[in-house]
Amino acid sequence: MNIENIEAFVYIVHFNSFNKAAEALYVSQPSISARIQSLERELSVRLFEREGRHFTLTEKGKQFLPYAQNILKTYKAGRQQLQVAEKQSDELRIGCTLSGANYILPEVLPVFKRKHRHIRIKLLTAPSETILEKVLAKELDVGLTRSMSHPDVESEQLYEDPIRLFVHRSHPFARKISLSMEEVGREPIVFFECGSLDWNRIHRLFQTLDVPPRIEMQIDNLETAKKLVVGGMGISFLPELSVRKEIREGVLLPLEMPQLSGISLRTHLLSLKGQGTELGQLFGEVIRGMDLTAGRPQASPG
Protein backbone atom coordinates (compact mmCIF):
# COMPACT_ATOMS: atom_id res chain seq x y z
CA MET A 1 0.00 0.00 0.00
CA ASN A 2 1.32 3.41 -0.94
CA ILE A 3 0.02 6.26 1.21
CA GLU A 4 0.90 8.81 -1.49
CA ASN A 5 -1.41 7.12 -4.00
CA ILE A 6 -4.23 7.21 -1.49
CA GLU A 7 -3.44 10.81 -0.73
CA ALA A 8 -3.64 11.67 -4.42
CA PHE A 9 -7.00 9.91 -4.67
CA VAL A 10 -8.44 11.83 -1.69
CA TYR A 11 -7.06 15.15 -2.95
CA ILE A 12 -8.47 14.66 -6.45
CA VAL A 13 -11.91 13.98 -5.03
CA HIS A 14 -11.61 16.94 -2.69
CA PHE A 15 -10.57 19.42 -5.38
CA ASN A 16 -12.46 17.66 -8.17
CA SER A 17 -9.39 18.24 -10.32
CA PHE A 18 -6.19 16.39 -11.11
CA ASN A 19 -4.35 19.67 -11.63
CA LYS A 20 -5.40 21.21 -8.35
CA ALA A 21 -4.53 18.01 -6.49
CA ALA A 22 -1.10 18.08 -8.12
CA GLU A 23 -0.67 21.70 -7.09
CA ALA A 24 -1.72 20.99 -3.51
CA LEU A 25 0.63 18.03 -3.23
CA TYR A 26 3.54 19.84 -4.91
CA VAL A 27 3.88 17.26 -7.68
CA SER A 28 3.27 17.42 -11.41
CA GLN A 29 -0.01 16.50 -12.96
CA PRO A 30 1.43 13.45 -14.80
CA SER A 31 2.62 12.19 -11.47
CA ILE A 32 -0.91 12.45 -10.08
CA SER A 33 -2.28 10.50 -13.03
CA ALA A 34 0.39 7.87 -12.51
CA ARG A 35 -0.43 7.58 -8.81
CA ILE A 36 -4.10 6.97 -9.57
CA GLN A 37 -3.24 4.35 -12.18
CA SER A 38 -0.93 2.69 -9.72
CA LEU A 39 -3.66 2.67 -7.07
CA GLU A 40 -6.19 1.31 -9.55
CA ARG A 41 -3.76 -1.46 -10.51
CA GLU A 42 -3.15 -2.27 -6.87
CA LEU A 43 -6.87 -2.41 -6.04
CA SER A 44 -7.77 -4.01 -9.39
CA VAL A 45 -10.67 -1.57 -9.73
CA ARG A 46 -11.32 1.58 -11.65
CA LEU A 47 -11.71 4.51 -9.25
CA PHE A 48 -12.48 7.20 -11.81
CA GLU A 49 -14.49 7.14 -15.02
CA ARG A 50 -12.66 9.38 -17.48
CA GLU A 51 -14.98 11.23 -19.82
CA GLY A 52 -12.90 13.44 -22.00
CA ARG A 53 -11.66 16.32 -19.90
CA HIS A 54 -14.02 15.34 -17.11
CA PHE A 55 -14.01 12.46 -14.71
CA THR A 56 -16.43 11.01 -12.19
CA LEU A 57 -16.00 8.66 -9.26
CA THR A 58 -17.03 5.12 -10.11
CA GLU A 59 -19.21 3.15 -7.67
CA LYS A 60 -16.04 1.36 -6.48
CA GLY A 61 -14.37 4.73 -6.08
CA LYS A 62 -17.25 5.98 -3.95
CA GLN A 63 -17.06 2.85 -1.83
CA PHE A 64 -13.32 3.22 -1.35
CA LEU A 65 -13.36 6.96 -0.58
CA PRO A 66 -14.32 6.86 3.14
CA TYR A 67 -11.70 4.16 3.76
CA ALA A 68 -9.07 6.19 1.94
CA GLN A 69 -10.00 9.27 3.96
CA ASN A 70 -9.72 7.27 7.17
CA ILE A 71 -6.35 5.83 6.23
CA LEU A 72 -5.08 9.32 5.45
CA LYS A 73 -6.53 10.80 8.61
CA THR A 74 -5.04 8.08 10.80
CA TYR A 75 -1.68 8.39 9.08
CA LYS A 76 -1.62 12.16 9.53
CA ALA A 77 -2.66 11.90 13.19
CA GLY A 78 0.12 9.39 13.80
CA ARG A 79 2.67 11.57 12.06
CA GLN A 80 1.54 14.62 14.02
CA GLN A 81 1.80 12.70 17.27
CA LEU A 82 5.41 11.83 16.47
CA GLN A 83 6.16 15.45 15.59
CA VAL A 84 4.59 16.67 18.85
CA ALA A 85 6.63 14.14 20.83
CA GLU A 86 9.75 15.29 19.00
CA LYS A 87 8.90 18.93 19.64
CA GLN A 88 8.16 18.34 23.30
CA SER A 89 11.58 16.92 23.82
CA ASP A 90 13.26 20.31 23.50
CA GLU A 91 10.56 22.97 23.55
CA LEU A 92 9.07 24.34 26.76
CA ARG A 93 5.63 25.82 26.16
CA ILE A 94 4.72 28.42 28.76
CA GLY A 95 1.41 30.19 29.07
CA CYS A 96 1.50 33.43 31.01
CA THR A 97 -0.68 36.41 31.85
CA LEU A 98 0.41 39.76 30.47
CA SER A 99 1.72 40.99 33.82
CA GLY A 100 3.62 37.75 34.35
CA ALA A 101 5.12 38.03 30.88
CA ASN A 102 6.16 41.61 31.57
CA TYR A 103 7.47 41.34 35.11
CA ILE A 104 8.19 37.72 36.05
CA LEU A 105 9.42 35.90 32.95
CA PRO A 106 12.14 38.42 32.05
CA GLU A 107 13.76 37.45 35.37
CA VAL A 108 13.05 33.73 35.25
CA LEU A 109 13.81 32.86 31.64
CA PRO A 110 17.48 33.96 31.58
CA VAL A 111 18.10 31.79 34.67
CA PHE A 112 16.25 28.87 33.08
CA LYS A 113 18.19 29.25 29.81
CA ARG A 114 21.51 29.33 31.63
CA LYS A 115 20.63 26.02 33.27
CA HIS A 116 19.03 24.39 30.24
CA ARG A 117 20.67 25.84 27.13
CA HIS A 118 19.28 23.21 24.75
CA ILE A 119 15.64 23.89 25.63
CA ARG A 120 13.78 26.32 23.41
CA ILE A 121 11.03 28.47 24.90
CA LYS A 122 7.63 29.11 23.40
CA LEU A 123 5.57 31.71 25.22
CA LEU A 124 1.85 32.33 24.92
CA THR A 125 0.49 35.46 26.59
CA ALA A 126 -3.21 35.09 27.36
CA PRO A 127 -5.82 35.50 30.10
CA SER A 128 -5.68 32.99 32.97
CA GLU A 129 -8.79 31.13 31.73
CA THR A 130 -7.27 30.57 28.29
CA ILE A 131 -4.06 29.31 29.83
CA LEU A 132 -5.98 26.87 32.02
CA GLU A 133 -7.77 25.52 28.93
CA LYS A 134 -4.50 25.08 27.06
CA VAL A 135 -2.82 23.34 29.97
CA LEU A 136 -5.79 20.94 30.10
CA ALA A 137 -5.52 20.39 26.33
CA LYS A 138 -1.78 19.64 26.78
CA GLU A 139 -0.97 22.55 24.48
CA LEU A 140 1.12 24.12 27.24
CA ASP A 141 3.59 22.52 29.63
CA VAL A 142 3.04 25.07 32.39
CA GLY A 143 1.02 28.18 33.03
CA LEU A 144 1.66 31.25 35.14
CA THR A 145 -1.73 32.64 36.07
CA ARG A 146 -3.72 34.10 38.90
CA SER A 147 -5.32 31.54 41.22
CA MET A 148 -7.19 28.98 39.12
CA SER A 149 -8.98 25.90 40.30
CA HIS A 150 -9.63 22.71 38.33
CA PRO A 151 -9.72 19.06 39.48
CA ASP A 152 -7.24 17.99 36.78
CA VAL A 153 -4.79 20.82 37.33
CA GLU A 154 -2.12 21.30 39.95
CA SER A 155 -2.04 24.96 41.04
CA GLU A 156 0.86 26.05 43.18
CA GLN A 157 1.19 29.59 44.50
CA LEU A 158 4.58 30.98 43.51
CA TYR A 159 4.53 34.63 44.29
CA GLU A 160 2.37 37.13 46.07
CA ASP A 161 2.57 40.65 44.72
CA PRO A 162 1.15 43.23 47.13
CA ILE A 163 -1.06 45.90 45.65
CA ARG A 164 -0.15 49.35 46.91
CA LEU A 165 -1.07 52.91 46.24
CA PHE A 166 1.54 54.64 44.10
CA VAL A 167 1.96 58.36 43.49
CA HIS A 168 4.36 60.48 41.49
CA ARG A 169 7.23 61.94 43.56
CA SER A 170 5.91 65.46 42.94
CA HIS A 171 2.42 64.59 44.21
CA PRO A 172 1.38 66.22 47.54
CA PHE A 173 0.69 62.71 48.93
CA ALA A 174 4.40 61.94 48.60
CA ARG A 175 5.03 64.01 51.75
CA LYS A 176 2.14 62.50 53.76
CA ILE A 177 2.84 60.30 56.75
CA SER A 178 -0.54 58.58 56.61
CA LEU A 179 -3.57 58.67 54.34
CA SER A 180 -7.27 58.14 54.89
CA MET A 181 -9.62 56.61 52.31
CA GLU A 182 -11.45 59.96 52.20
CA GLU A 183 -8.26 61.73 51.05
CA VAL A 184 -7.58 59.04 48.45
CA GLY A 185 -11.19 59.21 47.25
CA ARG A 186 -10.87 62.95 46.55
CA GLU A 187 -7.83 62.53 44.29
CA PRO A 188 -8.07 61.68 40.54
CA ILE A 189 -7.49 57.93 40.31
CA VAL A 190 -6.10 55.93 37.41
CA PHE A 191 -7.81 52.66 38.18
CA PHE A 192 -6.08 49.57 36.86
CA GLU A 193 -8.64 46.78 36.69
CA CYS A 194 -7.66 43.20 35.96
CA GLY A 195 -10.85 41.51 37.11
CA SER A 196 -9.43 39.45 39.94
CA LEU A 197 -11.12 39.16 43.32
CA ASP A 198 -8.49 41.28 45.02
CA TRP A 199 -9.40 44.26 42.87
CA ASN A 200 -12.96 43.92 44.08
CA ARG A 201 -11.63 44.36 47.59
CA ILE A 202 -10.22 47.75 46.57
CA HIS A 203 -13.62 48.70 45.17
CA ARG A 204 -15.16 47.74 48.49
CA LEU A 205 -12.74 50.00 50.41
CA PHE A 206 -14.38 52.97 48.74
CA GLN A 207 -17.89 51.80 49.57
CA THR A 208 -17.52 53.24 53.08
CA LEU A 209 -17.16 56.76 51.64
CA ASP A 210 -20.10 59.14 51.36
CA VAL A 211 -18.93 60.33 47.94
CA PRO A 212 -17.78 57.93 45.22
CA PRO A 213 -14.04 57.98 44.41
CA ARG A 214 -12.77 60.09 41.50
CA ILE A 215 -11.93 57.29 39.08
CA GLU A 216 -10.85 59.45 36.14
CA MET A 217 -9.59 56.57 34.05
CA GLN A 218 -10.32 52.86 34.15
CA ILE A 219 -7.45 51.04 32.47
CA ASP A 220 -7.06 47.33 31.74
CA ASN A 221 -3.37 47.56 30.88
CA LEU A 222 -0.86 47.72 33.69
CA GLU A 223 1.85 49.50 31.72
CA THR A 224 -0.60 52.16 30.52
CA ALA A 225 -1.88 52.75 34.05
CA LYS A 226 1.67 53.03 35.35
CA LYS A 227 2.73 55.47 32.64
CA LEU A 228 -0.30 57.65 33.35
CA VAL A 229 0.74 57.90 36.99
CA VAL A 230 4.32 58.65 35.95
CA GLY A 231 2.88 61.34 33.68
CA GLY A 232 1.09 62.93 36.64
CA MET A 233 -2.42 61.95 35.55
CA GLY A 234 -3.40 60.64 38.96
CA ILE A 235 -2.70 58.10 41.65
CA SER A 236 -3.09 54.36 41.20
CA PHE A 237 -3.31 51.04 42.96
CA LEU A 238 -0.69 48.89 41.30
CA PRO A 239 1.02 45.54 41.91
CA GLU A 240 4.43 46.20 43.37
CA LEU A 241 6.37 44.08 40.89
CA SER A 242 5.22 46.27 38.01
CA VAL A 243 6.77 49.47 39.36
CA ARG A 244 10.06 48.29 40.81
CA LYS A 245 12.10 50.19 38.26
CA GLU A 246 10.20 53.44 38.80
CA ILE A 247 10.62 53.10 42.57
CA ARG A 248 14.36 52.47 42.22
CA GLU A 249 14.63 55.59 40.07
CA GLY A 250 12.59 57.57 42.60
CA VAL A 251 9.86 58.44 40.08
CA LEU A 252 7.01 56.67 41.91
CA LEU A 253 6.50 56.28 45.63
CA PRO A 254 4.46 53.61 47.43
CA LEU A 255 2.25 54.93 50.24
CA GLU A 256 1.54 53.22 53.52
CA MET A 257 -2.13 52.29 53.76
CA PRO A 258 -3.11 49.70 56.37
CA GLN A 259 -6.41 49.19 54.50
CA LEU A 260 -4.48 47.59 51.64
CA SER A 261 -2.80 45.06 53.87
CA GLY A 262 -3.39 41.54 52.56
CA ILE A 263 -4.55 42.71 49.12
CA SER A 264 -2.27 41.20 46.53
CA LEU A 265 -2.05 39.54 43.13
CA ARG A 266 -1.06 35.91 43.44
CA THR A 267 0.82 34.17 40.68
CA HIS A 268 0.28 30.43 40.43
CA LEU A 269 2.13 27.75 38.55
CA LEU A 270 -0.32 25.51 36.69
CA SER A 271 0.47 22.04 35.40
CA LEU A 272 -1.55 18.98 34.53
CA LYS A 273 -2.11 16.85 37.63
CA GLY A 274 -0.10 13.63 37.44
CA GLN A 275 0.74 14.22 33.76
CA GLY A 276 3.08 17.19 33.94
CA THR A 277 5.80 17.18 31.31
CA GLU A 278 9.45 16.80 32.11
CA LEU A 279 10.19 20.29 30.80
CA GLY A 280 7.39 21.71 32.90
CA GLN A 281 8.98 20.14 35.99
CA LEU A 282 12.36 21.65 35.10
CA PHE A 283 10.74 25.06 34.78
CA GLY A 284 9.00 24.58 38.12
CA GLU A 285 12.30 23.73 39.81
CA VAL A 286 13.93 26.89 38.45
CA ILE A 287 11.11 29.29 39.30
CA ARG A 288 10.66 27.86 42.80
CA GLY A 289 14.36 28.34 43.42
CA MET A 290 14.20 32.03 42.60
CA ASP A 291 13.44 34.85 45.00
CA LEU A 292 11.05 36.95 42.99
CA THR A 293 10.55 39.29 45.94
CA ALA A 294 14.21 40.36 45.88
CA GLY A 295 14.45 44.12 45.63
CA ARG A 296 10.98 44.63 47.07
CA PRO A 297 10.65 48.32 47.94
CA GLN A 298 9.80 49.67 51.36
CA ALA A 299 6.74 51.82 51.76
CA SER A 300 7.53 55.47 52.03
CA PRO A 301 5.72 57.76 54.44
CA GLY A 302 7.05 60.72 52.56
Add this chain to the structure above:
DNA sequence: AGAGAAGACCATCAACGCGA
Protein backbone atom coordinates in the same frame (compact mmCIF):
# COMPACT_ATOMS: atom_id res chain seq x y z
C1' DA B 1 -28.09 30.77 -33.16
C1' DG B 2 -24.30 28.46 -35.14
C1' DA B 3 -19.43 27.88 -36.50
C1' DG B 4 -14.80 28.24 -35.48
C1' DA B 5 -10.94 29.59 -32.45
C1' DA B 6 -8.91 29.55 -28.06
C1' DG B 7 -8.29 27.75 -23.70
C1' DA B 8 -8.60 24.24 -20.05
C1' DC B 9 -7.96 19.70 -18.47
C1' DC B 10 -6.42 14.94 -18.48
C1' DA B 11 -3.67 11.04 -20.63
C1' DT B 12 0.32 9.35 -22.56
C1' DC B 13 5.01 9.09 -24.10
C1' DA B 14 10.00 10.08 -24.23
C1' DA B 15 14.08 11.52 -22.08
C1' DC B 16 16.38 12.32 -18.11
C1' DG B 17 17.76 12.71 -12.97
C1' DC B 18 18.00 10.89 -8.41
C1' DG B 19 18.26 7.71 -4.64
C1' DA B 20 17.99 3.09 -2.66
Add this chain to the structure above:
DNA sequence: TCGCGTTGATGGTCTTCTCT
Protein backbone atom coordinates in the same frame (compact mmCIF):
# COMPACT_ATOMS: atom_id res chain seq x y z
C1' DT C 1 19.35 -1.57 -12.00
C1' DC C 2 14.91 -0.22 -10.77
C1' DG C 3 11.32 2.67 -9.36
C1' DC C 4 9.61 7.08 -9.12
C1' DG C 5 9.84 11.64 -10.03
C1' DT C 6 10.36 15.66 -13.40
C1' DT C 7 9.85 18.46 -17.84
C1' DG C 8 8.24 18.94 -22.40
C1' DA C 9 5.56 17.64 -26.27
C1' DT C 10 1.43 15.97 -28.18
C1' DG C 11 -3.36 14.42 -28.64
C1' DG C 12 -8.32 14.06 -27.39
C1' DT C 13 -12.32 16.17 -25.51
C1' DC C 14 -14.99 19.70 -23.69
C1' DT C 15 -16.17 24.63 -22.50
C1' DT C 16 -16.07 29.39 -23.37
C1' DC C 17 -15.55 33.24 -26.20
C1' DT C 18 -15.95 35.78 -30.47
C1' DC C 19 -17.58 36.70 -34.82
C1' DT C 20 -20.98 36.46 -38.47
